[in-house]
Amino acid sequence: MRVLGIDPGLTRCGVGVVEGSVGRPLTMIDVNVIRTSAGEQIAKRLVAIEAGLNAWIEEYQPDAVAVERVFARSDSSTIMGTAQASGIALVVAARRGIPVALHTPSEVKAAVSGSARANKAQVTAMVTRILRLDAPPKPADAADALALAITHVWRGGAQARIDAAMAAARSAQ
């Protein structure tokens, strides 16, 4: 399966495509960051992010999209922009009928490193190793998007079964 991981952000939105399946080696297809300028109007920045994500989906035709789950924290001035960007990411995928899942930062850290409290350097080192890269992915902050995609591949089978069971439970109500 091919997964597009999206680490939402208004100034820098990480995107990474990983291919593989549980129990087999994973391959990095591409990784980058979609940037928008802080001088632009927020609506235009969100449109640029939407266009960038659409282009990635069209180019790589992922089977699933994994988006980082954003939490409200009063200590962050950028959280609203991040939440808005995550909303765009969810819609861009769901509008096309591509399955989309949210994974928390702790889940991603635990999946790739074995520890929910791994630091950034540990996550990057594990992503580099898991994808058998010669060097850490660049730009550096795009490693999180790859980690999301890896997490999704590894959780994918279980989550699909959970979703199917939940949908069946709902329709039986």
Next chain:
Amino acid sequence: MRVLGIDPGLTRCGVGVVEGSVGRPLTMIDVNVIRTSAGEQIAKRLVAIEAGLNAWIEEYQPDAVAVERVFARSDSSTIMGTAQASGIALVVAARRGIPVALHTPSEVKAAVSGSARANKAQVTAMVTRILRLDAPPKPADAADALALAITHVWRGGAQARIDAAMAAARSAQ
């Protein structure tokens, strides 16, 4: 000018269309709430909100869209969904090239009631009076979307001049 006001929310997204200009009577064209079910996946709910907003824009062809500015508050469990819905609202308008502006709740209260700390009943009463309605708009929580649209009409001229001046200043840098 015709303005679509959007009070973003994931469960209930208020929409109201107002027509008029500064110094002349304003008319309500339509008002409602776009609802999505809490039982649905968040990505699907955002897609439904996007479809609903697209339908309103296509039906009413607004000259501008006014969206409530959302703030991060640690005391709200719904804030992330609201932020995501606001991101969708901004993109739906900006993608079509429709001018879009954000107004804070305080700005809206001050514009329609004269007090930035007006309560919900006061805002609804003023919206009813400004639009010369026989009864308060229904559903009740849609009054905020109308208040946003009214605020935008009244601020519209000044804001357009500010935006033009800012754009000119940026291009002169």
